[in-house]
Amino acid sequence: MGPGMTDSVAAKAERDFDAFSFLARFAPLIFLLLLMAVFAVLEPRFLSSVNLFNVMRQVSITGLLAIGMTFVILTAGIDLSVGSLLAFAGLVAAAVAKGGMQDRFTVGDDTIGYGWPLAALAAIAVGLLGGLLQGVAITRLKVPAFVVTLGGMSVFRGAALLFAAGGPISGFEPSFTWWGQGKIFAVPVPVIIFLVAAVIAHIVLSYTRYGRRVYAVGGNPEAARLAGLNVSAIIASVYIIMGFFSGLGAFVLAARLNSAEAVAGTGYELTVIASVVIGGTSLFGGTGSIFGTVVGSLLIGVLLNGLVLMNVNSYIQQIIIGIIIVLAVAFDTFAKSRRRKN
Amino acid sequence: MLLRMSGISKSFPGVRALDDVSFEVSEASIHAFLGENGAGKSTLLKILSGAQAPNAGTIEFAGQHVSFASPQAAQAAGIATIYQEFTLAPDMTVAENIFIGREPGSRLFVNFGKLEEQTRALCARVGLDRSPRALVRDLSVAEQQMVEIARALSMKSRLIIMDEPTSALSRAEVDKLFSIIRGLKREGVSIIFVTHRLEEVFELCDSYTVLRDGRNAGQGKVSETSVDAIIRLMVGRDVGLLERRAQSFSTPEVAMEVRGLSRMRKSTDASAIELHDVSFRLHKGEILGIAGLVGAGRTEMARAIFGADGFDKGQVIVDGRPVVIASPRDAIAEGIGLVPEDRKQQALFLSLAIRTNMSIASLDQISSASGFLSSAKESALVEQYRKLLNIRMASGDQLVGNLSGGNQQKVVLARWLALRPRVLIVDEPTRGIDVGAKVEVHNLLIEMARSGIAIIVISSELPEVLSLADRILTMREGHVTGEVTRAEATPEKLMTLMTIGSQRAA
Structure with a gap:
C-alpha cells in the first residue's frame, strides 16, 4: 500500500470524530457544569465551599455503591439489592462494634465491643458474602440478575429487620465515627474514601487484564466465550465487587450517622443505578467508565442539593430523578442505534 | 400460469442479489426451486412472500398484477410460506396456532366450537391425527409441520412455499409429507419446493428452476432432465476468478x-x-x-x-x-482456534476498540503476573498484526465496528495468530x-x-x-x-x- 493509503485512513478517522459522538461522550460533564452554573446564579449559597463539600459528602455513600454498580452494569447486569445489603451489613458492623446486641444504646463506653477495624471487616465480609451468593445464583442457576437481586433486595432487608429486632444500634466510639464525620484538611473522610475507591476502580477497569475482560463479557458474551474467557466467573465476580462496595458503604454510612438501622439505604438502588446510567454507562453492557459514574453521582448530588436550597418539595425531587433515569437510558438507546446506522 | 415473476432485480448495498430473474409456476403443480447457497433463492422467495420489495420486475399471480407490501398482503392473496424455522407458538393449542389472529367468532369472543370443528377438518386434510386442543409443544417436528401446512390451507392458499421442509424429517415422515403434498396438488394447490436433496426433486416435483449467482441458470420439466444436468446448472461451467494455488505445504505429520x-x-x-x-x-x-x-x-x-x-x-x-x-x-x-461464521455476533466486540478485539484471547502475553496490562506490549502486538495482515485502520483505539468487513475479519485472524x-x-x-x-x-x-x-x-x-x-x-x-x-x-x-x-x- 502506498502513502496515499495512510492519508485516506487519516481522513476516515477524522470523519469518525463527529460532533455527536463528542457530545455523547462528554454530555454528563457538560450537563453537570451547566447545572452548577444555573444553581450558582439562582442561589448564591450553592457555590460556598461548605455547601460543595456537603454535596460531595452526601454523594459519597451512593457514589461508592455506584462504583461497584459500574462493574455490574458493564456486564449488562443489574443489582437491585444494594440498599438492603447495605442495611444488613451496617447492622452487623454496628453489632460487632458494640460487642453484641445487649448494649446497643450504651454511648461512649469503650470497654465494650471490638473497635472499628473489626466492624469494618464485618460489614465488608457480609457484603462480599451477599454478592457471592447472588453471583453464584445468577451464573449457576441461570436466573436473570434482575430476578436474583430483586429477591436479594427482599431477603437482605428481611435479614436486617430480623437482626435489628425493630430498633437502631447507635452510639459508636469516636475512632469509628471519624470514618463518616472526620475531615482531613477540611475534606470530609467519606469524600476521600469515595475518590480513592474511584481511582482504584478506574485503574482496575482500564489497566488490568480483568478490567478488559469485564468490558468484553459485557460487549458480547458469546464472542467472549468463544475467545476463551470464563464468562461465568467474570459475571459472578462483578456481583462480589458490588457486594464489597455495599459493605464498605454500610460502614461509612453507619459511621456518618453514628447509627445503623434496618431501613437504611431504602431506595438507594434507584439513585445508584441512575448515577451509573447518567454517567454514560450503557445498560446494554460493554461501554462506560468510572469517570462517568463519578460525574453521574455528582450530577444527582448537585441536582438534589440545588433543589433543596431552592426549597423544592422533596417528593418532586423523586419525580425528577425518576424522569432523568428514563431520559438517560433513552439517550443511550438513541446513541446506540445511531452508532449501528453508521 | 398461476405465478409469473419476470425481470426481477434486487440489490443490497454492495451486492446484486437478483439480476433480471424470471420464475414461473403453473397451476396445481409441484415446482422445485434449486441453487447453491447464496444463489438468490431466499431473496426471490422473500420478494414473492411480501417480506421484501424488488428494485425492478413484475409479479403476476392468478392472472392479476400484484405487488405485496407485507407478508399479510401476500397471504391474503393466497400465497403462504412455511419457513424452515417454524413460526408456531409452542404453548398454544393446535387450533389456536392454525387460526391465530383469524379466530372464528365475534369481535370480542372466540367461537371455540367452530374453531375446533374447522381445525378438525383441516387436520384431516393434512393427515394430522391430533386433538385440536393438543399443545404444539407436545408435537413432533413432522406434526408441527402439518400444523403449518394446515394453517396455510386455512388461509385458502393457492400457492404454498416450503423452504427445505424435509431437512428435519425421518424417511417415513418424508414419505408422509410427500403424500400430503401430492394430495394438495390434486386439490389444485401449487407448491414451491426448496430442497438441497436432488433425489427428492426427481421423486416429487413436476418442474424446476435453477438460480446461480442471482441469475436464471435453467428451468424446465423434471421429466426431461437428469441429476447431472441439474448439478451442472447449479455450479456453472466456470470455477470462478480464483486460481488454484500452486504449492502445498502439507506434511505427513x-x-x-x-x-x-x-x-x-x-x-x-x-x-x-x-x-x-x-x-x-x-x-x-x-x-x-x-x-x-x-x-x-x-x-x-x-x-x-x-x-x-x-x-x-x-x-x-x-x-x-x-x-x-x-x-x-x-x-x-x-x-485450537475458531474463526466463527458470524463475525459480528460471535467474534467481534463491536463497541470496543480494535486493540481489545485483537488482544482479548492473549491478554496473558501482554500483562504482568499481577494482572496489569502493558500498554507498550499491546501497542506492539496491534502494530505487528496491522503490518502483517495489512489492516487498514487509523489506530488501535478506533472502534472495530467502524472497520470494513475485510478488515474486521483480519482483526479476528490477528486475535488467533497472536495465540500461535x-x-x-x-x-x-x-x-x-x-x-x-x-x-x-x-x-x-x-x-x-x-x-x-x-x-x-x-x-x-x-x-x-x-x-x-x-x-x-x-x-x-x-x-x-x-x-x-x-x-x-x-x-x-x-x-x-x-x-x-x-x-x-x-
Whole structure:
C-alpha cells in the first residue's frame, strides 16, 4: 500500500470524530457544569465551599455503591439489592462494634465491643458474602440478575429487620465515627474514601487484564466465550465487587450517622443505578467508565442539593430523578442505534 | 400460469442479489426451486412472500398484477410460506396456532366450537391425527409441520412455499409429507419446493428452476432432465476468478485427528443438526476444505471440536494425545482456534476498540503476573498484526465496528495468530467481504499453512474451497460423504457428493 493509503485512513478517522459522538461522550460533564452554573446564579449559597463539600459528602455513600454498580452494569447486569445489603451489613458492623446486641444504646463506653477495624471487616465480609451468593445464583442457576437481586433486595432487608429486632444500634466510639464525620484538611473522610475507591476502580477497569475482560463479557458474551474467557466467573465476580462496595458503604454510612438501622439505604438502588446510567454507562453492557459514574453521582448530588436550597418539595425531587433515569437510558438507546446506522 | 415473476432485480448495498430473474409456476403443480447457497433463492422467495420489495420486475399471480407490501398482503392473496424455522407458538393449542389472529367468532369472543370443528377438518386434510386442543409443544417436528401446512390451507392458499421442509424429517415422515403434498396438488394447490436433496426433486416435483449467482441458470420439466444436468446448472461451467494455488505445504505429520464425532438431536431442539460419526485427520501445514450445503453440519462439527457446543460421542486427538475439550477455553489451551461464521455476533466486540478485539484471547502475553496490562506490549502486538495482515485502520483505539468487513475479519485472524495456534478452523472466512479483501484473506490463510498451522476452511463457496484446499471433505446431513484430493476435485464432483452422497459419486 502506498502513502496515499495512510492519508485516506487519516481522513476516515477524522470523519469518525463527529460532533455527536463528542457530545455523547462528554454530555454528563457538560450537563453537570451547566447545572452548577444555573444553581450558582439562582442561589448564591450553592457555590460556598461548605455547601460543595456537603454535596460531595452526601454523594459519597451512593457514589461508592455506584462504583461497584459500574462493574455490574458493564456486564449488562443489574443489582437491585444494594440498599438492603447495605442495611444488613451496617447492622452487623454496628453489632460487632458494640460487642453484641445487649448494649446497643450504651454511648461512649469503650470497654465494650471490638473497635472499628473489626466492624469494618464485618460489614465488608457480609457484603462480599451477599454478592457471592447472588453471583453464584445468577451464573449457576441461570436466573436473570434482575430476578436474583430483586429477591436479594427482599431477603437482605428481611435479614436486617430480623437482626435489628425493630430498633437502631447507635452510639459508636469516636475512632469509628471519624470514618463518616472526620475531615482531613477540611475534606470530609467519606469524600476521600469515595475518590480513592474511584481511582482504584478506574485503574482496575482500564489497566488490568480483568478490567478488559469485564468490558468484553459485557460487549458480547458469546464472542467472549468463544475467545476463551470464563464468562461465568467474570459475571459472578462483578456481583462480589458490588457486594464489597455495599459493605464498605454500610460502614461509612453507619459511621456518618453514628447509627445503623434496618431501613437504611431504602431506595438507594434507584439513585445508584441512575448515577451509573447518567454517567454514560450503557445498560446494554460493554461501554462506560468510572469517570462517568463519578460525574453521574455528582450530577444527582448537585441536582438534589440545588433543589433543596431552592426549597423544592422533596417528593418532586423523586419525580425528577425518576424522569432523568428514563431520559438517560433513552439517550443511550438513541446513541446506540445511531452508532449501528453508521 | 398461476405465478409469473419476470425481470426481477434486487440489490443490497454492495451486492446484486437478483439480476433480471424470471420464475414461473403453473397451476396445481409441484415446482422445485434449486441453487447453491447464496444463489438468490431466499431473496426471490422473500420478494414473492411480501417480506421484501424488488428494485425492478413484475409479479403476476392468478392472472392479476400484484405487488405485496407485507407478508399479510401476500397471504391474503393466497400465497403462504412455511419457513424452515417454524413460526408456531409452542404453548398454544393446535387450533389456536392454525387460526391465530383469524379466530372464528365475534369481535370480542372466540367461537371455540367452530374453531375446533374447522381445525378438525383441516387436520384431516393434512393427515394430522391430533386433538385440536393438543399443545404444539407436545408435537413432533413432522406434526408441527402439518400444523403449518394446515394453517396455510386455512388461509385458502393457492400457492404454498416450503423452504427445505424435509431437512428435519425421518424417511417415513418424508414419505408422509410427500403424500400430503401430492394430495394438495390434486386439490389444485401449487407448491414451491426448496430442497438441497436432488433425489427428492426427481421423486416429487413436476418442474424446476435453477438460480446461480442471482441469475436464471435453467428451468424446465423434471421429466426431461437428469441429476447431472441439474448439478451442472447449479455450479456453472466456470470455477470462478480464483486460481488454484500452486504449492502445498502439507506434511505427513498429523496435527489433529477427529474420531467418530457424533451428536444427536435433543427433543428440546427439534431443528438442531445432527453429526454422525465424523472422522478425519488434519496434517500440519495442510488446508483441509469442508464443502457442504447449508445444514450439512459443517459449522456444528467445527463448534463441537472447538468446545463451543457439546457432543455425545467421539474423540479429538491433538499431536497424538486424546484431549478433553469441554469449553472453548480447553480448545484454546490445546492450540485450537475458531474463526466463527458470524463475525459480528460471535467474534467481534463491536463497541470496543480494535486493540481489545485483537488482544482479548492473549491478554496473558501482554500483562504482568499481577494482572496489569502493558500498554507498550499491546501497542506492539496491534502494530505487528496491522503490518502483517495489512489492516487498514487509523489506530488501535478506533472502534472495530467502524472497520470494513475485510478488515474486521483480519482483526479476528490477528486475535488467533497472536495465540500461535496449532489448528485453526475458519468458518466462511470471506462471507460479506469484498473481492479484493477476499484474495488477501486467502493469501493469509496460505501463509499460515506455510508457517505450519493446520487449517480447516469451511466455505459455502465451491470456488473458495477449490482454490484453497489441499484436500476436501464433503458433508451432507451430518455425515462425511466423501474425500477428494485437490487434483481430483471438480465442482460437479463436489456438488454431487454434497447433494446426493457417496453412492453415486464413486
